[in-house]
Amino acid sequence: MSEYLTSSDFMILMIKIIVIFGGVMGALVYLTWIERKVMARVQMRPGPTRVGPFGLLQPIADGLKFLFKEDVVPANANRFLYIAAPVVSLIPALLSFSVIPFGPWLQVTDLSVGLLFIFAITSLGVYGIVLGGWASNSKYPLMGAMRSSAQMISYELSLTLSVVGVLMIANTLSLNQLVMSQQRTWLGFIPRWNIFLQPVAFLIYVVSAVAETNRLPFDLAESEQELVAGWHTEYSSLKFAMFMLAEYANMVTVSALATIMFFGGWSGPLVGPHWLKAALPTFWFVSKIFLFIFFYVLLRSTIPRFRYDQLMNFGWKVLLPLSLANILATSFVVAIS
């Protein structure tokens, strides 16, 4: 045990963890800036401009503001669960980064059941919302929490099922091998990405992923116009910041998964000198994720919110049958070929 702690393997692992989590945390903070800036442009506003050039220091100012705000716990709240909820939200959201391959070597650990691990971990995120909403002992949070639990259960099914088609083609649950299975090309220039093989699965995945992260047009759990701020109405200060962070982390996770499963992960053209070849995969991966995030923000700023019954009907009567049909069709094709 102690030998391992001093070995170079351990040191490399530690460096990987620091690089990945440091990078991810920084990126998460700046996602708020991206979101505000893009949304502002869509709505013909300049967005944050005052703090730093292009408002680039705005996230830091926000962070400081969160830090100095008064930390309120409602009088009749269930104190323990109220405080635990943001933690329960954030930890699973961050844990999933431990298996995501940011590059051929930039991955904390390659589990043989990495995909399953991510689904297991992200399925816990709902507890933060539900417990937070319940523990606040206030009506809007409770309604938000209930909506959210029903919604996440419903869309988790199609989310998980949409992936099965990809798994049948790739034959593995390991995220790194999923990327490896998409390395080849057709005709020498079309990348052999799963999106071309599983377009239906991709559509289902994207829609359910948006619903799973409680983002517009599926943000029924917080819908400002009806429920003030949904499950985190009563939260303030750093606890609120943790909820925000968890939401952005979940966005990054589902985007990263989409990239890995449908867009070849870190694969991309490798050119230039040795050091560039080593860094490019990570660059491709992050760029692809960024495109997804951009898409997310565009969605938020353009599409109105679903009504609750529409949301449920869509999940159970359209997405679920569609994903089952996709599995059936894929299994036929796989069985024949």
Add this chain to the structure above:
Amino acid sequence: MNLATINIAAILPTLVLSVVGIVVMVAEPFVGEQKKSNLGWLAFAGTLAAMLSLVPMANNRGQWYSNLWIVDDYDVFLDFIFLLIAAITILTSMDFLRREELNHPEFYSLLLFATAGMLMMAASNELVMVFLGLEILSIATYVMAGFRRADLKSNESALKYFLLGSFSSAFFLYGIALIFGATGSTNLLAIADALRSSKIQISLVSLSAALILIALCFKVAVAPFHVWTPDVYEGAPTPVTGFMSVGPKAAGFAVLFRVFLTAFPSIEDRWGSAIWMVAALTMILGNVIAVVQPNIKRMLAYSSIAHAGYVAVAFAATSDRGVSAALFYLLAYSLMNLGAFAMVTIISRKEDKLVNVTDYAGLGSKRPGLAAVLSLFMLSLAGVPGTAGFAGKFFIFRAALESRLVWLAIIGVVTTVISFYYYLSVIVQMYMREPHDEFSDVRLCGSLKFALVISAAGTLYLGLLPTRVLDWTTTAALR
């Protein structure tokens, strides 16, 4: 990668039942409100088709699906009993459901699935498979017991059965886990081999055998695991009570015989005495408490406990003769008890409320035909010569005496005499009490008549000419 050899014929009856169950459910929205009873006939046709498919199944004897599924004469005979039970129950419930305005065809689906579960239990050669069949049967029965959703008693019945049933399932699972730990297998033959060959600590094996025994004793409702029976039987809709008193009981005994005589014969000295005590206690408790029941459903509940005691006597004999007597008795008991419950369904009338023994007063003078048929079932349950009940008890006590279980046979005979009191008191009510009811609203429609004819004819046939069926059970008991 080899896929398992698929033999459709070996599972054909189960398959037929499951498919018809699904068809009934899917067909429901397309059938008009008035024609929903036709789905009952569809389900009935399904049981007949399953009975016919016993023939190709019987031609595929042996072990299938990686030795998980076994087809032998024992299995075929029990499947026949199960399908007969399902058919008669469907006939009894069609009119009942219409009368109580509970005409949801899901009832038939659940019944067919429950029957499929019983077939699986009889054909399983593996404990996990037994568990799956047992759970399919149990879950379907829990729901059927609570089918009168607006009735508190029905709810109570379903809830009690569900809670205690889940509890007993836990015992069963723990037993499976321990025997898997001890022998490394859940296959009955593999367990038997392991117990014969290696030096496995006997306490571990008898512990798991005890846990499995407890769970199955609960399912077949023998003392001291019978306490749930009267409440559950009383609250459930009467045709369902009829089904519960024979179906799960027969299936439970099917598994008991198969598991203990196949997997645990080498430790018989451990469980033999337990069965002896269970049998004696069940016969005494069931028959004595039945005497004081004013409610006929509760009376028949205790009577069903007592009859389980007689089958347990056959089990305690642990001989081929015992198994064959038990099989015969299960068939005879199923016919006469289903007949009796069909009569209770008729007399209880709207709301299923007239279920006291005194409600039968004067039935003999007002509706002599019905009274005669009910008398036949009561006499047969009591074990009067010339009826199926007598033949069944005779074979069981003979098997007990051959296995030197003299005391059990004596207790059996004495308790049978006690049972005459409460069975005959129904007949006394019908023929020797003044009617305080015209029985003018007693309706008897075709399906119920059919059910009564089948069970009455079967009861008489088994009573008067038992040899052919006995020959069949004798071959079925040979392993």
Add this chain to the structure above:
Amino acid sequence: MLELILFYTFGAIAVISGILVITRHNVVHSAAFLGATLFAVAGIFLTLHAEFVAGVQVIVYVGGILVLFVFVIMLIAVERSVHERQYNKQWTIALITSAILIVEIAYGLYRGRDSLVLPAVVPPAAAAAGGNSEQVGTALYTSYLLPFEIASILLLVAIVGAVVLSKKRTPAEE
């Protein structure tokens, strides 16, 4: 050695949380402890190198079934359950019989501890070669094909039963 420690830790968490599930008055706390129990069981699967089963355990039980429990709990008045009597008068008898049962089982297990032939834990290397998920899949589609299919009937029965009991009552039933 490490695996043994992990096994006992997870086992202890599972058992203690399991007891707390049924003894807490507040149902929300019960649900939280149930979550802990299910997690600990997933941990036990991990110590046996059954990664696939562990993952499925968390997804299905913690991420699915327990969420539905919590959903229902939020609809009921938790305050009432806190003040309600939790056991009926038979609790002493029940406690004594359960204690006897536990002693019996413990004795049986203790006497038979040497003959518990648990199948050897698949070492990680072999699991990586064959693949844990692949092994589960192969077993389900070859030797356990029939029970696998039968389990679907079991689920169907449970679905039908739940729908039958909860669907809207007809006017005649009111």
